[in-house]
Amino acid sequence: MRRTRKVDWRVLRAIMAAVAAAISGGLSTEAIASALKGEAFFDTPVAVLFFAVFLLAFWWLYRERRTFLATRLYWHEVDPHRALIVLLTLPNIIPQKTNGSFPWVLEKGDTKVILKGESLENEANDPNLEKLRWNWQQLMRGILPHVGTLRVVYLLGSDGSGSGSFRYLDDAEELIKQYLPEVSVRRFGRPVDFEGDFEGLVDCLNQCVQEIQWEYRIHEKDIVIDVTGGQKTASIAGAMVTLNTRVTFQYVSTTDPRKVRAYDVTLESPISL
Structure with a gap:
């Protein structure tokens, strides 16, 4: 036929x-x-x-x-990158520290998990940690694909009128440095509105990308933005920064938490002659 x-x-x-x-x-x-x-x-x-x-x-x-000029969204399993920009979420369980440092104790109801800071892969995928539904577990899983190549993690904290994630940047840095002491951790100098100021968030992310390129001599293709910790507005802002650049953004899957997907937004013409 x-x-x-x-x-x-x-x-x-x-x-x-x-x-x-x-x-x-x-x-x-x-x-x-x-x-x-x-x-x-x-x-x-x-x-x-x-x-x-x-x-x-x-x-x-x-x-x-x-x-x-049609918009296209491409996704694939994330590749190792040298720079990771993280939109930090507010922790839903505050860790109890031993002498102000590791080990960290996370406890909710009958479930108790001790993070010893020894193996990022083992502790990020601890089934008991999943039972706790600790949202910083996604942060740990988002870092995993880049172990071995990662040089810098750039943290952005939310505003939330003093109740946002900005005040937990110390804890996030401590967590990252415990598992990856050789990685440099940078912080955006002020709280960022993840929800109400879309253009401001895009500007902040672009500033982070430029600083990483300038100070660490890292190319766009080696920079990825993790939007797992942000809300819908933050995800859209992350997508805007990748528009027609070689920067990508990643998201830790909720259906299959061991999968981290990278996304890239481009403008291209569907017309081919």
Whole structure:
């Protein structure tokens, strides 16, 4: 049986609009130039007509513009990176420290977990830690794919009018340094509004990317933003920073917590000739 190829009329309309705008634009330019010279064929009314056709074709092309610049979201299992930017979530269980440091004791109800700070992989995937539903377990799992290549972790804390995650940056740094003492931990100098100031969050993330590039000489492709700890606004901000750059953002899966997926947002045209 012969297979028929379906025509994508949206793409066809966009191509026709581009051709119409190009032809009418060329004709209107020539007509206006000829009318100014006083040539008989391209008199003023004809020039005005060609120009009107060009405006109509341009409007048509504008209506079809989304066909030429379509947003695409690509995802894959995250690769090891050298720099990780973390939107830190507020811990739902505050660790009890031994002499102000490790081991950390996490306790809720009948479940008790002791983080000894010995093996990141073993302790991040501890089944008892899953029972606790400690949300910083996702932070530990988000770091795991980058062990061995990671040079810097950049932490951003939320505002929350004094009750955000910014005041727990010390604990987050201590946690990371306990397992990865060779990794540099940077902090964004002020609390960031993860919810109400979208543009401000995008600016902060871009600033973090620039600082990592400048101070650590790390290329865009080696920088990943972890948005697991943020809300929907933070995830969208992370996606915006990756738009047409080589920076990616990652998310620790909730359905399969051992999987960390990397995402990249690009603008590209679906039209191919």
